[in-house]
Amino acid sequence: MNPTAPHDTPADLSVAAMTERFRAGDLTPVEVLDAVRARVEACEPTLNALWWSDLDRQGRAQAAARASAERWQAGEALGPLDGVPVTVKENIAVEGVPMPGGHAAGDPPTATADAPITARLREGGAVLVGATVMPDWGMLSSGVSSRHGITRSPLDPSLTTGGSSSGAGAAAAAGYGPVHIGSDIGGSIRLPGTWLGLATLKPSFGRVPLDAPYLGRCAGPLARRTEDVLAAMQVIGRSDPRDFSALPAYTGDYTRPLSDGGADVRGLRIGVHTDAGCGEGTDPHVASVVRATADALSDAGAEVVEIAPFMDEGLLADVDRFWRVRSWADFSALDLEDQRRILPHVARWCMAGADVPAVELMRCYHSIQRMRATTVAATVDYDFVLSPVAPMAAFPAEQPMPYTDPSLPMQHIGFTVPYNMSEQPASSVHAGFTPDGRTVAVQVAGRRFDDAGVLALSERIEEIAAVPAPVRIVGA
Structure with a gap:
């Protein structure tokens, strides 16, 4: 708006x-x-x-x-x-x-x-x-x-x-x-x-x-x-003893500038990719928004480097299976009447976790650790990495997922899930529109603990790209 x-x-x-x-x-x-x-x-x-x-x-x-x-x-x-x-x-x-x-x-x-x-x-x-x-x-x-x-x-x-x-x-x-x-x-x-x-x-x-x-x-x-x-x-963004995974108290300033001073992106090394390496292929209109953002950063003095996709179908399938087993544990604990109340798409999705052997579940867990290592290795040489958030634009509200087959691994998270498992910060920044007016964001990922840097670059992208804010229809 x-x-x-x-x-x-x-x-x-x-x-x-x-x-x-x-x-x-x-x-x-x-x-x-x-x-x-x-x-x-x-x-x-x-x-x-x-x-x-x-x-x-x-x-x-x-x-x-x-x-x-x-x-x-x-x-x-x-x-x-x-x-x-x-x-x-x-x-x-x-x-x-x-x-x-x-x-x-x-x-x-x-x-x-x-x-x-x-x-x-x-x-x-x-x-x-x-x-x-x-x-x-x-x-x-x-x-x-x-x-x-x-x-x-x-x-x-x-x-x-x-x-x-x-x-x-x-x-x-x-x-x-x-x-x-x-x-x-x-x-x-x-x-x-x-x-x-x-x-x-x-x-x-x-x-x-x-x-x-x-x-x-x-x-x-x-x-x-x-x-x-x-x-x-x-x-x-403050520590709390109730969270056994909490990081030490952050003593920095989230408002700090980018590493080379002020809002200047010169000297930053930014990786960019529009192919996740797995899941659904990226819509060309989504990819073009990411490319335009990368070009704008390059024009502003950043070194923008094309990087290869680092996820693969096996990594995506394994994290999906791990989550299915976790959700099956929740689903199977319900009585029959409550099971019938769960959304059918979710019920069908988690039922595929019902017969996964413990050895296979451990293999999936180790695959998640491999995803973490792969993501860190692919991004460590860059201050930030730019990509789509999702390979597609918004889909109908009634659809549970961007695709309709719950037997498929989650086809749309190849760009996002790696940074959950690698524990790195990642933002979304509104950066453009498809020709029919649907919004498209870019994802900015940074090195672990550099939340402030990710936010600083995100703000700079908003300034450089100067994309009009979307117009709210409901309640306008």
Whole structure:
């Protein structure tokens, strides 16, 4: 959406613009919350982004907004997100809120405490307005859920949001405030990024603490601009003892410039590829957006080097099989009636994990470690690597996946999943459109721990490419 469009409200402001107005006293967090409430009321019947909301005028969010307004008036703001509306994905615990995991089976357990992310947001004064939906067990790259139904794109409700951070992506694109937190085990933050025209970050593994860490799983921000992703990381990118995989406390500055000073990309060595080496072939229109971005960086002084694809069909099939077994364990623990409530595509997909021998499962685990080694070896000589996020543009909202056959390995994650397993940071940056107007992002991957560098280059790409923001249709 064009940030200067006449229908913009305080809900559409960037974090920096919003908090500057809080500081100046010509806007309050209460007024912003009112604008978000109005946006949700206008959009939510179509989008279906929220599982739980706290938008009642007597609720905790209202109280948090009033408390923030008092702090800003007293000159005692708690940090860059004080008074800023945020959401978290439904698998990130909010005390007292049920966590269904996207599926309709059984009664969802109620969180007994805030997750580390939720706690950091509250400590920083952010106004938590809701929890966003996801598909069954987070194992789809769409907004299709047996519990929630279909979540739709604010840019075009006939199209997918991507997933599994489907509700977070829809909320970000619709303007339910500037910052939304999702999770990502194979692309679940970045895929909504490319299909909704968003800025996102899958951080280095362990950079954003979780209360349920798992191989490859990360949590991170989705927003409409990289500067808001950066602001969110300043708050949630902190260590927490509840996460046994957490990295040591980050003492750097996420706002630091690129390595050679300022926003100058000269001297950076950037690898680029548009062939993942596995899965579905890349749409030429998607590839052309990546190539145009690489050319723009080259024109700005970066050394851009073509690199060979480093994934292969075996690596993709093995991580897919590993996840099928994991989901089969969850599915098989349900009684027959609850099994029937699981989305059929997910049920058929995970049933292929039912008879996998333990020796084969261990082979798949070791294959994931080979993926990690292969990814590091292929990218270590470059400051950053540029690629598509997904090989295709957005598909119909009703489809669970970009392809319809659940017997296939996940055909669309060949560019994203390597960086989950290698633990390297990777962002999505809105960079262009297909001829029919669907959004396309580029993925920026960096060396492990260089989250700040990935964000700095992502911001620079936004500046260099100067691609118009996508136009929101729903709620406009």
